[in-house]
Amino acid sequence: MPAMKIGKITFSNIMPIYHFFRTDQFDEHQVEFIPQVPSQLNQGMAEGTIDMGPISSFEYGRNYNEYEVLSDLSISSLGKVRSIFLFSRKPIEELKEVKIALTDKSATSVNLLKVIMEKFYQASPFYEMMPANLERMMAVADAALLIGDDALLASWNNPGYHMYDLGELWYKHTGMWMVFAVWAVRREVSQSKQELLRSVHNEFLRSKKLGFAELDTVVAQAKQDFGATTEFWKTYYTGLSYDFTPDHKRGLEYYYACAAELGLLSESAKVEVWSADSRQSAV
Ligand SMILES: C=C(O[C@@H]1C=C(C(=O)O)C=C[C@H]1O)C(=O)O
Numbered sequence: 001m002p003a004m005k006i007g008k009i010t011f012s013n014i015m016p017i018y019h020f021f022r023t024d025q026f027d028e029h030q031v032e033f034i035p036q037v038p039s040q041l042n043q044g045m046a047e048g049t050i051d052m053g054p055i056s057s058f059e060y061g062r063n064y065n066e067y068e069v070l071s072d073l074s075i076s077s078l079g080k081v082r083s084i085f086l087f088s089r090k091p092i093e094e095l096k097e098v099k100i101a102l103t104d105k106s107a108t109s110v111n112l113l114k115v116i117m118e119k120f121y122q123a124s125p126f127y128e129m130m131p132a133n134l135e136r137m138m139a140v141a142d143a144a145l146l147i148g149d150d151a152l153l154a155s156w157n158n159p160g161y162h163m164y165d166l167g168e169l170w171y172k173h174t175g176m177w178m179v180f181a182v183w184a185v186r187r188e189v190s191q192s193k194q195e196l197l198r199s200v201h202n203e204f205l206r207s208k209k210l211g212f213a214e215l216d217t218v219v220a221q222a223k224q225d226f227g228a229t230t231e232f233w234k235t236y237y238t239g240l241s242y243d244f245t246p247d248h249k250r251g252l253e254y255y256y257a258c259a260a261e262l263g264l265l266s267e268s269a270k271v272e273v274w275s276a277d278s279r280q281s282a283v
Helices: 012-018 038-047 057-062 108-121 133-142 148-155 164-172 187-192 194-213 217-226 231-238 248-262
Strands: 005-011 029-037 052-056 067-077 084-088 099-104 125-132 142-145 163-164 177-188 273-275 279-281
Touching: 005 012, 005 099, 005 194, 012 067, 012 217, 029 038, 038 052, 038 177, 052 057, 052 067, 052 194, 052 231, 057 067, 057 108, 057 164, 057 177, 057 248, 067 187, 067 194, 067 248, 084 148, 084 164, 084 194, 099 108, 099 133, 108 125, 108 142, 108 164, 108 177, 108 248, 125 187, 125 217, 133 142, 133 273, 142 148, 163 164, 164 177, 164 248, 177 248, 187 194, 194 217, 217 231
Parallel strands: 005 029, 005 052, 067 273, 099 125, 099 142
Antiparallel strands: 052 177, 067 177, 084 142, 084 163, 273 279
């Protein structure tokens, strides 16, 4: 049987979930990680070159008939996310008929920014998707959106732009969770490789539990790979949520409703959760 191809986000945000994942628990060639940025993972899932793993929650919403969500996994925040920032020359209230450069690595955050600008600031800026490079983006736009490690690095070296955390803005205006990524599986895979999927899902949950029980190990690794302080990584990882509770689902479905209202999604998406115990269960 060909390996289950599992996506892996190439940002430090997923380290607590992957650090203790034991690929050697599986028979040879049963599982394979595909490390890519979110927009490429989204594309791989849609094309069938990736079977399961984290994708942008927006992409799940766009294609929810094809996918199920794995229980108890996400990348979310209730308030500050600390790695998704709009950098701007002007205060956000003054960003009306301006151009905003968007990272080409995201799907959730670029659409979240559109929701925030339209619904909360009554603004309709022009958007241009570009490679994630703050200097080049700001050379052609008044504001720029970055996610993941690009946003972390730019926030540490910010040359003086206003910085807006999109998780914080969403929370300020809705009081809800923002779910940026979900672990999705293509339906044909959840049907044809049920047992393997159950084992992979359980391994993710075990790895997540250990990732937080032994957060110091994960933090030391992040510090070694990316720099910054122990304190920063602790705050970052404990400020993110990797769970998927009914409250997360409510926030996500409200985000889908907003996206549909603005025509960013053709319809508001329903979230169907696959779980190892009960196949499909309500959260
Ligand atoms: C917290 C983050 O969440 C993410 C944001 C995503 C998006 O905008 O599409 C997708 C996956 C996650 O990496 C981040 O990238 O910083």
